[in-house]
Amino acid sequence: MNHGVDPAGSRRTERKLRVARRIILGSMLFILLILVGMPLTELRLGTDKVTLWRTVLAEAVAVPLGVALMAMFRDRMDGRRDPRPWLYWGSIAMAAVAAAALQVPVSSMFFLGAWWAVGVFVASRRRGAAVSALLLALPWALIPFSPLDIQFIPFLLAWVFSIGWALLLSAGSLASLWLWDVTNDAVKGQRARAQLAVTEERLRFARDMHDLLGHSLSALAVKAELASRLVDRAPARAAAEMEEVHELARKALQQVRTAVSGYREVDLAEEVASVGAVLAANGTAVSVTGLEGLSLPPDRESLAAWVVREGVTNVLRHSDATACEIAFTRAKDTAMGRALVVEVSNDGARDGGERGTSSGSGLAGLSERVSLGGGSLSAVRTKGGGFLLRAVLPL
Template identity: 80%
Template sequence: MRYHGADPAGSRQTERKLRVARRIILGSMVFVLLAMVVLPILELVAGTESVVLWRIVLAEAVAVPLGVILLVMLRDRLDGRRDPSPGLYWGSIAMAVVASAALQVPVSGMFFLGAWWGVAVFVASRARGALVSVFLLVLPWLLIPLSPLDIRFVPFFLAWIVSIVWALFLAAGSLASIWLWDVTNDAVKGQRARARLAVTEERLRFARDMHDLLGHSLSALAVKAELANRLVDRAPERASAEMDEVHELARKALQQVRSAVSGYREVDLAGEVASVGAVLSANGTVVSVSGLDDLALPPEQEALAAWVVREGGTNVLRHSDATACQIAFTSAKDTTVGRALVVEVSNDGARAGGAPEEASGNGLAGLSERVSMGGGTLSAARTKNGGFLLRAVLPL
């Protein structure tokens, strides 16, 4: 899969859908909060001469701001705040207790508490919600002395059970809405994180490709141009032939850069070995290749092997005075990856005064990342005879 960047239109559409979903959830909760506001009015309309007006007015005066506070806490919860403001949370509980105590009919008070619980229980932590739930279950029984009506146990108990069912029904709706919101929001965040990761990986891939492609191509161009410059007086025809190769190398380098930019590039291992061998031979290095004949590899491993050969040849050009270079392909069994292809590029003349692995910088680092992503391992070190060995183990 290729990734070419974020889709602004798709991102805006996703943001718009999230805003609409958020408004729908808040809007659905408004109906629950309206029930809290309507309960005192219903008690007044259905009441008799025994209704105490000031209690109804107090309950209504508390219910309206309480509904607003619940909406604020629910909005904060949807915005990712798992722990509400202590002042708002405990203040809303106190207001719910006052309104429930002010209502004269016990059923109204219990349904009022159930409406609060069905919304507010999910805006706080589970431990706090559990404690508050136990308190609200006991509260209607504690408020019996404050009711001016004659309370009978059996009807009161049945009303208490019904109010619990009512609260659970509201809580189920609230939980479903909040849970779906969390799942959707987490999915969107995960999608954004994957998009950012894809962008980062694409940048790293592009940086590695540019370094590896241009590093080898420019090194080859420099060698060919220097050789042509030395031959221009002694052998003009040979110099002309070398300049033709410089032109051909430049053309191929341009094609490779275009391929890297487009994100698609076919790698031919045999062609890469031949290209590296030609450049090194032109620089006076004798190249020997073993194990390449009849070597059949999957495309991924062939590409990795070609990158190893390319980087090894580039290091020979840049960081050695080698007279001989060996490129070897052997099959082996590795304890970590099982059956594997071992690719080795070695030379006999690493320059003194600096380790080639340090001088190559991003080259070997990028190649190591590339090989690791393919499940293999890469090592680079000086040899006892003063040379340098680049070795890659690629799983098959």
């Protein structure tokens, strides 16, 4: 189980995103070519009434206008919904000047339509609607500036045709922006999921380190203390206890390695036998019920083993118990349907020790682990100064 971030995959994603951005910006160069080429086309196809200085003026304005339009489109791709005012209104002013300098009405209409096909998407809808109304009326206002004789019906038909042409161009711009937004959002979502996976893995690792080392170190402390007490009175038994300390240390190291690799399954029968031996060495009598013949799915068995481990760790740390009971019971007609109830109880909890799931990171981590498995955990004091840890695990 690897929840880390793949650096190579991240680099590939970033590279694809850059390529997609360049392709979209490159497709917008078509609009730039229309703006720059319209005055030159008018000069070539115009009549004797077309004057050179007006064409030069329109061309001189069209070039910076195209650059400004591309800059606003790039800002919009970067997530800027409100364009820089001087750039936006400056581009509108340049579009109006260029349209007035153009002498063929159809050229002015197509020129304004090319600007609108991009400019309408770089600002808010309200501003875009106002500017659209302005651009629709502008060709009619420019009629006095044309050196040609204007006929109403042909002019109206050209005006309607230029609107359809602008809508066609705008569909391409809108599709490009929509595809970019979808792609960018998908990449951001992938980054967020990767970051969440890293965070979850860190929490998993911290929880496992506490659960594994907390129990193992408590068991080692009990065994080492017993060996120190026996070293003078019963050297042979002390040596045996130290051998068990060595074996416990070896198992703890193995458990840490499995936790690091991500495989956290714990064998229930082995765990019960292990904690039973530790409790017995601590002078605590252990009784186990319901384990014989118990068959569970691997994930439920591992979860039950974690409950037993944490329960016994708390007995070692926070009690002076003389007896500990570990019980496994199948329950029916519960809110979870079929469930396994795991109980770890002792008869000698210390004052200020186990008070519930909020006391200490051990029970808090176990509660989180059980909740992730769909179960519930409770930890309460019992009559006579005892303590009961109870987990209900859905089957």
